[in-house]
Amino acid sequence: MNSLALINEFLGQPPNASEHGYQIDHILEFAHWFMAALFFGWSAFFIFVLIRFRKSRHPKADHAGVRSGISTHLEFSVVLIEAVLLIGFAIPLWAKRVNEFPPTQDTILVHVVGQQFNWTFHMPGPDGQFGRREIGLVTNSNPLGIDPNDPAGKDDIVVLGELHVPVNRPVIIELSSKDVIHNFCLPHMRIAADAIPGSLIPMWFKPIKAGNYEVVCGQLCGLGHYGMKGMVVVDEPAEYQTWLKERAELAGTQNAPPATQRPAGEPPLGPTPGTVPPPSAPKTENPAAKPEQKPAQPAPTPSGE
Numbered sequence: 001m002n003s004l005a006l007i008n009e010f011l012g013q014p015p016n017a018s019e020h021g022y023q024i025d026h027i028l029e030f031a032h033w034f035m036a037a038l039f040f041g042w043s044a045f046f047i048f049v050l051i052r053f054r055k056s057r058h059p060k061a062d063h064a065g066v067r068s069g070i071s072t073h074l075e076f077s078v079v080l081i082e083a084v085l086l087i088g089f090a091i092p093l094w095a096k097r098v099n100e101f102p103p104t105q106d107t108i109l110v111h112v113v114g115q116q117f118n119w120t121f122h123m124p125g126p127d128g129q130f131g132r133r134e135i136g137l138v139t140n141s142n143p144l145g146i147d148p149n150d151p152a153g154k155d156d157i158v159v160l161g162e163l164h165v166p167v168n169r170p171v172i173i174e175l176s177s178k179d180v181i182h183n184f185c186l187p188h189m190r191i192a193a194d195a196i197p198g199s200l201i202p203m204w205f206k207p208i209k210a211g212n213y214e215v216v217c218g219q220l221c222g223l224g225h226y227g228m229k230g231m232v233v234v235d236e237p238a239e240y241q242t243w244l245k246e247r248a249e250l251a252g253t254q255n256a257p258p259a260t261q262r263p264a265g266e267p268p269l270g271p272t273p274g275t276v277p278p279p280s281a282p283k284t285e286n287p288a289a290k291p292e293q294k295p296a297q298p299a300p301t302p303s304g305e
């Protein structure tokens with residue numbers, strides 16, 4: 001970024017790619033500088049007090065204590081700066097994220113569904129209407145359970161792992177989850193929200209730079225959590241239209257990838273991947289842990305004692 005983002009860069013903050021992101025970066029940068037100033041200020045004061053009031057110089061405690069008002073003023077200033085940061089900047093920025101959604105005619109609306117351990121994106125297709133989803137209809141080839149009898153769902157676009165959006169247009173995401181709580185986190189867009197089963201959680205951002213941006217899961221959601229990644233590709237408008245057309249053509253003809261794809265190197269699927277079965281669950285055979293029975297059997301002795 002620039003010289004005013006030293007701490008953000010030091011902390012590994014990826015470059016911002018969303019319209020509101022610079023405001024978050026400013027707060028983050030300022031808060032860190034402020035904390036650094038407080039840290040060095042309080043540390044210096046602490047060392048000064050240790051030396052100034054050492055036992056050899058002050059053998060008897062002074063019960064009257066500090067007489068000057070400097071410390072009161074200092075502490076009040078710290079509280080004031082923190083209040084301005086919170087009430088003046090952080091809360092309005094947050095309120096804009098959760099209350100002021102952009103008008104719908106110019107936005108891209110995407111349903112994002114989290115599951116152990118991937119993200120599925122659902123777009124309404126050319127008719128602009130989402131097909132009905134029903135959890136009972138979920139299969140490997142229909143990961144979102146889109147009702148095949150609903151005409152609105154015929155042209156729906158379902159993609160696993162990679163979402164394309166056009167640059168400079170607001171994107172509204174409605175988040176949900178099929179199993180546990182996940183968190184749809186877009187570090188480059190400076191936005192994240194929890195995906196909670198049974199809830200539809202809206203979030204929005206406006207990408208301002210074309211490129212590939214990683215999606216990560218921000219909630220520890222099971223053994224494969226580390227591999228729960230996706231990609232948001234911000235396209236120029238023409239490229240986006242091409243992608244959209246391609247996906248729309250494939251929508252009726254191609255099945256989506258299996259819903260239960262595991263990250264490479266992960267153990268194979270169990271009844272509920274990545275979770276520990278409850279104690280009441282029937283014990284499953286584990287061939288690796290079962291010792292070979294044969295050597296334990298004493299061999300019948302032919303001599304017959």
Ligand SMILES: [Cu+2]
Pocket residue numbers: 114115117181182183217218219220221225228
């Ligand atoms: Cu997750």
